[in-house]
Amino acid sequence: MATKTMSIEEQLKVLMRGTRFADEEELADGTTAGGEEGQSLRRQMEGELRAKLKEGRPLRVYLGVDPTSTNLHVGHFVPLQKLRKFQDQGHQAIFLIGDYTATIGDPSGRDSERRRLTHEDVMGLAKTYAEQAFRVLDPQKTEVRYNGEWLAQLSFADVIELASIFPMKQIVARRDFQARMSAGESLRFHEALYALMQGYDAYALKCDVQVGAYDQHFNMLAGRQIQEHFDDTPHVMITTPIIIGTDGRKMSKSCGNTIDIYDTPFDMYGKTMRISDECIPTYLELASTFPPEQIDRMLADLEGGENPMQIKKRLARNLVEQYHGAEAAEGAQEKFRTVVQDKAAPEDVPAVRVPPELLDRTWVEILAGLALTKSKGEARRLITQGGFYVEQIPVRDVETIAEIPSQGVVVRLGKRRYIRLTR
Numbered sequence: 001m002a003t004k005t006m007s008i009e010e011q012l013k014v015l016m017r018g019t020r021f022a023d024e025e026e027l028a029d030g031t032t033a034g035g036e037e038g039q040s041l042r043r044q045m046e047g048e049l050r051a052k053l054k055e056g057r058p059l060r061v062y063l064g065v066d067p068t069s070t071n072l073h074v075g076h077f078v079p080l081q082k083l084r085k086f087q088d089q090g091h092q093a094i095f096l097i098g099d100y101t102a103t104i105g106d107p108s109g110r111d112s113e114r115r116r117l118t119h120e121d122v123m124g125l126a127k128t129y130a131e132q133a134f135r136v137l138d139p140q141k142t143e144v145r146y147n148g149e150w151l152a153q154l155s156f157a158d159v160i161e162l163a164s165i166f167p168m169k170q171i172v173a174r175r176d177f178q179a180r181m182s183a184g185e186s187l188r189f190h191e192a193l194y195a196l197m198q199g200y201d202a203y204a205l206k207c208d209v210q211v212g213a214y215d216q217h218f219n220m221l222a223g224r225q226i227q228e229h230f231d232d233t234p235h236v237m238i239t240t241p242i243i244i245g246t247d248g249r250k251m252s253k254s255c256g257n258t259i260d261i262y263d264t265p266f267d268m269y270g271k272t273m274r275i276s277d278e279c280i281p282t283y284l285e286l287a288s289t290f291p292p293e294q295i296d297r298m299l300a301d302l303e304g305g306e307n308p309m310q311i312k313k314r315l316a317r318n319l320v321e322q323y324h325g326a327e328a329a330e331g332a333q334e335k336f337r338t339v340v341q342d343k344a345a346p347e348d349v350p351a352v353r354v355p356p357e358l359l360d361r362t363w364v365e366i367l368a369g370l371a372l373t374k375s376k377g378e379a380r381r382l383i384t385q386g387g388f389y390v391e392q393i394p395v396r397d398v399e400t401i402a403e404i405p406s407q408g409v410v411v412r413l414g415k416r417r418y419i420r421l422t423r
Helices: 010-014 036-053 077-088 119-133 155-164 168-172 175-182 193-205 214-229 267-274 275-284 290-305 308-325 327-341 361-367 375-383
Strands: 060-065 094-097 144-148 207-215 236-240 349-355 388-390 409-413 417-422
Touching: 010 077, 060 077, 077 094, 077 214, 077 236, 094 119, 094 193, 144 193, 155 193, 168 375, 193 214, 207 214, 214 236, 267 308, 267 327, 275 290, 275 308, 290 308, 361 388, 361 409, 375 388, 375 409
Parallel strands: 060 094, 060 207, 094 144, 207 236, 349 417
Antiparallel strands: 388 409, 409 417
């Protein structure tokens, strides 16, 4: 349900809340500080957004997502939550599926070259993307587009014209490119075209605002440059922080630390309960649907000494309710209480350190590598027969990548054998 339309200043307060801009320092409570360039950019974008809102028309606001796996996770949904806030104020939400940009793969923040995907691969992965996005967006008021609509129509002469907009110095100065070249990693010319392609999306959609994670800063700037090249008004960049996964690292499929939208209600609830206490404010701001005043009260309670576990339970229930409904959220919370809390591990759990060479491996490899099972075969049987638990949550897939957060994790083998694994 859409919220009541707010005044321009009220809209600005909601739409700018929880944002992060380039070179701002992200603090533990989700706020930002420092970084003169980032603070200057924040003021500029807020001023441009205010000017557009004063025009008194629905703004065209888009978020682009490249299909590189079948499932979206909560990290993908941070900018999607922001897009919904624009939608709630009567603005036109556009969900763009990057069927062409995904064939290159976004190089932002990468320390190595991505595996190339064919267009057929991408379309297969994208089948459920709109359906997943509609867990947050109103499908009746959302424009779904594919950037192949226009990128596939560009001639080589068109590409040359677009490429001429960007000085080569600007391209190679990218921090991620510089880091890869310094490390001797592969860097191929097609990756330099990614920003150009995403930038053209902004022009083709005639967008007023683009939302995305703050690591998209360079790509969004490219969009503004292309719009200006064709005498259009550049769009406003609204960038959000990158959310942390269940193991204390950036949420990423490659790290195996994601809370997926298609997780079962119980798994989603349990994974949320495993996030570190330091991440609670960020999750409340970026991933929950609590109104701002309620978030402020919970943050004040947390600051005042309330048990973080109680806040985390409310957060976990909110996430499950968003994606599975109120009844499923209530069921997941009750199941967590009976399965996990009422069967707590003993206090004197022996600790075992996981050496660096076993990190980011499957549980099968870790159990066998630490000699907690006699062999990988025994580890597989233990898992498939339902005898292995992580923080009292059963793990049944032998291909599951282990998540060992900095504070450690308690695993259970069989009915009574508890072990705390630490890094």
